Amino acid sequence: xxxxxxxxxxxxxxxxxxxxxxxxxxxxxxxxxxxxxxxxxxxxxxxxxxxxxxxxxxxxxxxxxxxxxxxxxxxxxxxxxxxxxxxxxxxxxxxxxxxxxxxxxxxxxxxxxxxxxxxxxxxxxxxxxxxxxxxxxxxxxxxxxxxxxxxxxxxxxxxxxxxxxxxxxxxxxxxxxxxxxxxxxxxxxxxxxxxxxxxxxxxxxxxxxxxxxxxxxxxxxxxxxxxxxxxxxxxxxxxxxxxxxxxxxxxxxxxxxxxxxxxxxxxxxxxxxxxxxxxxxxxxxxxxxxxxxxxxxxxxxxxxxxxxxxxxxxxxxxxxxxxxxxxxxxxxxxxxxxxxxx
Amino acid sequence: xxxxxxxxxxxxxxxxxxxxxxxxxxxxxxxxxxxxxxxxxxxxxxxxxxxxxxxxxxxxxxxxxxxxxxxxxxxxxxxxxxxxxxxxxxxxxxxxxxxxxxxxxxxxxxxxxxxxxxxxxxxxxxxxxxxxxxxxxxxxxxxxxxxxxxxxxxxxxxxxxxxxxxxxxxxxxxxxxxxxxxxxxxxxxxxxxxxxxxxxxxxxxxxxxxxxxxxxxxxxxxxxxxxxxxxxxxxxxxxxxxxxxxxxxxxxxxxxxxxxxxxxxxxxxxxxxxxxxxxxxxxxxxxxxxxxxxxxxxxxxxxxxxxxxxxxxxxxxxxxxxxxxxxxxxxxxxxxxxxxxxxxxxxxxxxxxxxxxxxxxxxxxxxxxxxxxxxxxxxxxxxxxxxxxxxxxxxxxxxxxxxxxxxxxxxxxxxxxxxxxxxxxxxxxxxxxxxxxxxxxxxxxxxxxxxxxxxxxxxxxxxxxxxxxxxxxxxxxxxxxxxxxxxxxxxxxxxxxxxxxxx
Numbered sequence: 155x156x157x158x159x160x161x162x163x164x165x166x167x168x169x170x171x172x173x174x175x176x177x178x179x180x181x182x183x184x185x186x187x188x189x190x191x192x193x194x195x196x197x198x199x200x201x202x203x204x205x206x207x208x209x210x211x212x213x214x215x216x217x218x219x220x221x222x223x224x225x226x227x228x229x230x231x232x233x234x235x236x237x238x239x240x241x242x243x244x245x246x247x248x249x250x251x252x253x254x255x256x257x258x259x260x261x262x263x264x265x266x267x268x269x270x271x272x273x274x275x276x277x278x279x280x281x282x283x284x285x286x287x288x289x290x291x292x293x294x295x296x297x298x299x300x301x302x303x304x305x306x307x308x309x310x311x312x313x314x315x316x317x318x319x320x321x322x323x324x325x326x327x328x329x330x331x332x333x334x335x336x337x338x339x340x341x342x343x344x345x346x347x348x349x350x351x352x353x354x355x356x357x358x359x360x361x362x363x364x365x366x367x368x369x370x371x372x373x374x375x376x377x378x379x380x381x382x383x384x385x386x387x388x389x390x391x392x393x394x395x396x397x398x399x400x401x402x403x404x405x406x407x408x409x410x411x412x413x414x415x416x417x418x419x420x421x422x423x424x425x426x427x428x429x430x431x432x433x434x435x436x437x438x439x440x441x442x443x444x445x446x447x448x449x450x451x452x453x454x455x456x457x458x459x460x461x462x463x464x465x466x467x468x469x470x471x472x473x474x475x476x477x478x479x480x481x482x483x484x485x486x487x488x489x490x491x492x493x494x495x496x
Numbered sequence: 497x498x499x500x501x502x503x504x505x506x507x508x509x510x511x512x513x514x515x516x517x518x519x520x521x522x523x524x525x526x527x528x529x530x531x532x533x534x535x536x537x538x539x540x541x542x543x544x545x546x547x548x549x550x551x552x553x554x555x556x557x558x559x560x561x562x563x564x565x566x567x568x569x570x571x572x573x574x575x576x577x578x579x580x581x582x583x584x585x586x587x588x589x590x591x592x593x594x595x596x597x598x599x600x601x602x603x604x605x606x607x608x609x610x611x612x613x614x615x616x617x618x619x620x621x622x623x624x625x626x627x628x629x630x631x632x633x634x635x636x637x638x639x640x641x642x643x644x645x646x647x648x649x650x651x652x653x654x655x656x657x658x659x660x661x662x663x664x665x666x667x668x669x670x671x672x673x674x675x676x677x678x679x680x681x682x683x684x685x686x687x688x689x690x691x692x693x694x695x696x697x698x699x700x701x702x703x704x705x706x707x708x709x710x711x712x713x714x715x716x717x718x719x720x721x722x723x724x725x726x727x728x729x730x731x732x733x734x735x736x737x738x739x740x741x742x743x744x745x746x747x748x749x750x751x752x753x754x755x756x757x758x759x760x761x762x763x764x765x766x767x768x769x770x771x772x773x774x775x776x777x778x779x780x781x782x783x784x785x786x787x788x789x790x791x792x793x794x795x796x797x798x799x800x801x802x803x804x805x806x807x808x809x810x811x812x813x814x815x816x817x818x819x820x821x822x823x824x825x826x827x828x829x830x831x832x833x834x835x836x837x838x839x840x841x842x843x844x845x846x847x848x849x850x851x852x853x854x855x856x857x858x859x860x861x862x863x864x865x866x867x868x869x870x871x872x873x874x875x876x877x878x879x880x881x882x883x884x885x886x887x888x889x890x891x892x893x894x895x896x897x898x899x900x901x902x903x904x905x906x907x908x909x910x911x912x913x914x915x916x917x918x919x920x921x922x923x924x925x926x927x928x929x930x931x932x933x934x935x936x937x938x939x940x941x942x943x944x945x946x947x948x949x950x951x952x953x954x955x956x957x958x959x960x961x962x963x964x965x966x967x968x969x970x971x972x973x974x975x976x977x978x979x980x981x982x983x984x985x986x987x988x989x990x991x992x993x994x995x996x997x998x999x
Contacts, residue, residue: 362863370848374841381839381852381906
């Protein structure tokens with residue numbers, strides 16, 4: 155479905171706009187920023203963009219997985235911050251190794267997804283409400299062990315004990331190391347993680363039968379069920395993918411910050427949802443898709459980086475993101491319907 | 497010309513390069529039912545959508561009692577007096593509101609004032625309901641009503657506007673014969689009041705019962721108008737297809753060994769148990785009214801429900817599927833009725849729709865082999881005569897009949913032990929119906945085939961054996977040769993089959 159099949163029919167101008175409009179817009183934006191700022195079109199700047207969107211992008215992949223089965227996961231942001239706090243707690247308070255921190259977080263993410271999925275398929279709670287409830291639950295839960303304080307070495311615990319554990323170097327490596335790629339110290343680990351996960355999730359969604367069935371569920375769950383698909387199992391799977399990816403994002407955030415910062419990660423939910431929804435407009439897909447999600451995340455990154463280099467004030471960022479999202483949604487829904495293409 | 501309610505001249509409509517209406521000239525007289533026939537893709541739906549304000553025509557004019565009429569929205573059409581009852585019943589009603597609110601919905605939506613006077617609304621609603629012979633408590637929620645009553649609610653709501661032209665788009669496709677009868681009585685009454693009625697249907701029995709004249713459409717044009725009594729139905733079919741339709745002559749083969757045996761099966765705790773053998777190479781039509789237990793039987797065969805009593809044996813082994821997946825695994829397939837809600841995956845192309853249940857057979861290590869699934873699709877496209885430009889065409893771009901062929905093809909693409917087809921001819925034109933029917937019979941060898949149909953014509957056209965269901969049990973069986981239709985119809989209505997010979 156994604157551009158690898160050549161249709162004989164000529165595309166009308168409207169269809170061309172729907173299909174390539176967003177990519178053209180992005181290319182135009184790149185050109186504009188490159189001309190206006192001499193530092194924009196440099197490898198360092200490109201990597202900076204990648205790094206700024208890598209965690210959002212990973213979470214957005216999870217959002218995409220739930221959108222594919224016609225679900226929605228509002229709890230990803232708080233799952234990520236829970237992973238951030240949990241990994242810090244494991245290393246700083248329990249004084250365990252980086253590997254355990256990662257393992258605990260991934261299990262936590264999978265569990266959150268499992269509970270979300272079961273609430274939705276077994277308890278029949280609507281997806282938005284179930285994951286909203288989970289979001290509140292996690293936001294509250296991650297504050298209880300430390301009585302609402304951030305976690306760092308040397309902090310005093312509620313029982314009066316002083317923490318002695320430290321973030322292990324191998325954990326911080328995940329957030330701070332940069333691989334050499336033609337230029338020394340160019341590619342951060344998080345960018346590599348995003349690309350690897352992106353390829354895996356893309357392959358799963360586009361190439362395997364499981365991805366195919368998940369799309370079928372998203373389009374017509376009843377028909378998929380009558381065709382013998384285990385709809386509930388795939389829905390739960392989608393939420394577990396979402397939970398695990400969110401916890402990966404949280405781990406990378408913790409590794410970058412080097413402390414269990416209770417206040418970070420506020421924007422994760424909205425940014426990643428925006429990236430996944432912008433992805434609808436890429437190549438006229440008009441449905442959740444992994445390639446579009448990555449492009450969507452990049453688009454936001456490029457826009458913010460460019461505006462920052464042109465000295466736009468930081469407080470305009472959310473406004474710009476909102477505007478981009480609205481434009482992308484118009485591309486997806488209004489234009490594609492009027493063209494009679496569907 | 498005060499007798500002409502609607503006069504359509506030179507109406508055209510194109511979607512992109514696709515000319516759907518190529519100059520329609522048509523008059524609809526008042527106080528008469530005009531039946532509109534046309535193959536899938538002839539442009540019937542588009543014509544209706546232009547008349548009810550969903551699409552705007554490219555050229556041409558429509559006159560309504562001499563006044564220019566060209567609505568740009570459904571609301572405008574309704575206020576001009578053109579009211580449409582659509583095929584999918586639930587489009588016409590709001591299930592979560594009570595009947596009274598549904599009947600008065602347009603008034604509520606467009607009316608003045610802020611608070612609702614519930615008592616007044618109910619009184620007015622009761623009046624409307626009475627006027628069309630709808631006998632329900634207006635305080636009930638519509639979701640509690642049966643399909644026929646919902647349909648009548650939708651029509652009653654339309655009647656509140658005192659329509660000049662009433663358009664009915666396949667109104668009986670989800671109704672039982674009895675329910676349809678009530679609808680026809682209502683149409684008779686409206687006709688007597690002088691309403692012009694445009695009635696769209698594929699069902700010959702409907703058209704013979706209700707129509708004063710028949711108009712045939714083909715390739716976006718009117719291909720024939722028949723208003724001499726008695727109506728020339730065959731001529732209309734010929735005009736719609738561009739050639740005559742031959743009678744189906746069946747050659748009933750010797751049935752093979754039983755594939756699936758149903759033993760002392762009770763579908764409900766209090767229903768009478770029955771036994772039934774489904775044989776190799778045999779096509780069995782199961783017919784009966786809505787609510788006769790056909791759907792429940794299909795559910796049991798396909799693992800979606802369990803019988804209250806009795807058991808099934810598939811090739812000698814006990815067969816008790818836990819769910820659909822288990823049934824498929826045992827080689828029992830089912831094409832569901834109502835393809836839009838139960839079968840079609842919008843946004844998928846033909847190939848993905850066809851291979852949906854069998855992705856496992858087209859995959860290695862979970863990865864789909866595109867060559868393999870395309871090969872299957874090519875075979876089904878040519879076997880069933882699915883008209884499309886390419887097998888990667890989006891399913892939504894196909895006409896209704898071709899979509900139905902894809903849905904049937906989905907389950908004929910792989911070999912099965914038992915194939916259950918639930919209303920496979922729903923909403924398809926006679927040509928597509930013959931194509932599908934012929935294919936079902938042609939491939940019948942090696943499996944037992946069960947076709948659930950409400951229309952007797954369809955049963956006679958396809959089956960070796962006709963089984964009649966009523967009250968959740970089998971009322972009679974007939975070999976499809978020199979069949980006594982009156983006896984069958986009596987059984988359909990629930991009369992016991994004491995003296996009637998069961999094969």
